[in-house]
Amino acid sequence: DIQMTQSPSTLSASVGDRVTITCRASQSISSWLAWYQQKPGKAPKLLIYKASSLESGVPSRFSGSGSGTEFTLTISSLQPDDFATYYCLHYNSYPWTFGQGTKVEIK
Amino acid sequence: VQLVESGGGVVQPGRSLRLSCAASGFTFSTYVMHWVRQAPGKGLEWVAVIWYDGSNKYYADSVKGRFTISRDNSKNTLYLQTNSLRAEDTAMYYCAREKSIVGALDYWGQGTLVTVSS
Numbered sequence A: 001d002i003q004m005t006q007s008p009s010t011l012s013a014s015v016g017d018r019v020t021i022t023c024r025a026s027q028s029i030s031s032w033l034a035w036y037q038q039k040p041g042k043a044p045k046l047l048i049y050k051a052s053s054l055e056s057g058v059p060s061r062f063s064g065s066g067s068g069t070e071f072t073l074t075i076s077s078l079q080p081d082d083f084a085t086y087y088c089l090h091y092n093s094y095p096w097t098f099g100q101g102t103k104v105e106i107k
Numbered sequence B: 001v002q003l004v005e006s007g008g009g010v011v012q013p014g015r016s017l018r019l020s021c022a023a024s025g026f027t028f029s030t031y032v033m034h035w036v037r038q039a040p041g042k043g044l045e046w047v048a049v050i051w052y053d054g055s056n057k058y059y060a061d062s063v064k065g066r067f068t069i070s071r072d073n074s075k076n077t078l079y080l081q082t083n084s085l086r087a088e089d090t091a092m093y094y095c096a097r098e099k100s101i102v103g104a105l106d107y108w109g110q111g112t113l114v115t116v117s118s
Helices: none
Strands: A004-007 A010-013 A019-025 A033-038 A045-049 A062-067 A070-075 A085-090 A102-106 B002-006 B009-011 B017-024 B033-038 B044-050 B057-059 B067-072 B077-082 B091-098 B105-108 B112-116
Touching (some): A019 A033, A019 A085, A033 A062, A045 A062, A045 B105, A070 A085, A085 B044, B002 B091, B017 B033, B017 B091, B017 B112, B033 B067, B033 B077, B033 B105, B044 B067, B044 B077, B044 B091, B057 B067, B077 B091
Antiparallel strands (some): A004 A019, B002 B017, B033 B044, B033 B091, B044 B057, B067 B077, B091 B105, B091 B112
């Protein structure tokens, strides 16, 4: 099974900061990676699919990059609505696996 | 697009529950569907997938042999039969639709909570 290692687990940042979250796969997953945002008590929301494609309706300050085993989610200028937990998901092969999550907190 | 889960509740260890997910707003029979769960205060865990016509099913190792995913395309409904429940199965269970062609999960329900406790 493919393991996803996400870092950091917690990130403290201020409004306007540039934020980067990383996911590393235990083997190549090509570009079959998605990023999700989850707020407390809510279902996850798709931000990025196929490593770098922005889901419709998601602000352009979110971007994804990478392929193979190394992936990043970047928020170019953190907004108050962005304080949440972020997860990566590989969907290269079954079983799919999520990263452990990154909680973005207010500094 | 709307996905509405139901069927959760409090159940004793070793017992069973059937979760349902009613889909609307899209052509259910043409989409691959998934279940994902989240234990209280923990991360997301992928549970199972079923192809659009039910021809293929895959499971996480943690539920293989105990959970069964199924669907009724005539009723636009996805199911998860959960048997031999354990305390570690306590979680919010979400159904989710797989995005056509490019994959990933684009629409999620609000979840149904399963609590396994004596």
